[in-house]
Amino acid sequence: MRTPTNERLSPDIVKGRQARDSGPARPCPERRCILSGETVVRDRLVRLAISPEGDVLPDPLAKAPGRGAWIGVTRAELDAAMAKGKLCGALAHAFKGPPPSVPGDLSERIEKALVRTLLDRLGLEMRGGNLILGSDRIAEQARNGAVGLLLHALDASDGGRKKLDQAWRVGCETEGSDERGLVLPLDRAALSVALGRENVVHLALIGRGTDDGAAGRVMQILARLLHFQGVTPGDSPGDDGSEPHVGCAAETI
Numbered sequence: 001m002r003t004p005t006n007e008r009l010s011p012d013i014v015k016g017r018q019a020r021d022s023g024p025a026r027p028c029p030e031r032r033c034i035l036s037g038e039t040v041v042r043d044r045l046v047r048l049a050i051s052p053e054g055d056v057l058p059d060p061l062a063k064a065p066g067r068g069a070w071i072g073v074t075r076a077e078l079d080a081a082m083a084k085g086k087l088c089g090a091l092a093h094a095f096k097g098p099p100p101s102v103p104g105d106l107s108e109r110i111e112k113a114l115v116r117t118l119l120d121r122l123g124l125e126m127r128g129g130n131l132i133l134g135s136d137r138i139a140e141q142a143r144n145g146a147v148g149l150l151l152h153a154l155d156a157s158d159g160g161r162k163k164l165d166q167a168w169r170v171g172c173e174t175e176g177s178d179e180r181g182l183v184l185p186l187d188r189a190a191l192s193v194a195l196g197r198e199n200v201v202h203l204a205l206i207g208r209g210t211d212d213g214a215a216g217r218v219m220q221i222l223a224r225l226l227h228f229q230g231v232t233p234g235d236s237p238g239d240d241g242s243e244p245h246v247g248c249a250a251e252t253i
Contacts, residue, residue, distance in 0.1 A: 028043055036072060056106065121221050128214070145171035149205040153184060
């Protein structure tokens with residue numbers, strides 16, 4: 001999914017209620033993008049590492065050993081930098097050596113790695129009992145204030161989205177607002193295969209409103225993917241531009 005560059009989306013714009021006992025927010029490390037020169041929180045960036053074969057590859061979990069380089073640009077901006085030869089020079093400077101080998105499909109590899117990371121995280125949350133599937137179950141939990149993040153497949157119907165969005169607003173006590181779930185850059189087929197369930201159209205993460213809960217963990221990865229794709233919530237079909245938020249969940253579930 002490719003879209004024009006738009007304003008950046010990052011986990012720090014995700015709004016939510018903090019639980020009473022959550023304490024002060026933990027500082028997030030900052031890193032410098034080798035292409036833009038901008039220093040931002042690490043959660044907004046994608047780490048690049050060198051494989052044993054000498055190729056530059058995405059490191060979406062930032063766990064590969066050795067020196068890494070960080071980029072915070074969109075896919076379109078990365079493609080432009082590669083076409084102009086700017087990426088090789090920036091990587092040579094970052095890795096303190098000759099220009100490494102850059103695969104021609106690096107942008108595609110990064111996007112696929114980010115999608116895979118998101119799907120893996122959703123699978124982990126499902127196995128941990130933090131992911132709700134099925135419109136009826138989601139609507140019930142949303143009205144009870146137990147949903148921290150509401151997600152819709154790319155091809156979800158307008159009616160299905162609006163029904164669950166309204167239930168979520170009821171549980172959040174924000175009726176009359178334009179708050180709504182976030183449309184994923186993945187269709188129901190991709191979600192169904194990844195989660196091993198039939199016809200996955202809507203998903204909800206339970207939580208108590210803390211940024212380090214299930215909703216926050218998923219939103220952190222999703223925000224990085226959307227930023228790389230150049231997508232903002234307003235670019236998603238059926239979304240009017242309101243910012244997604246994590247955590248209108250009740251403090252006790």
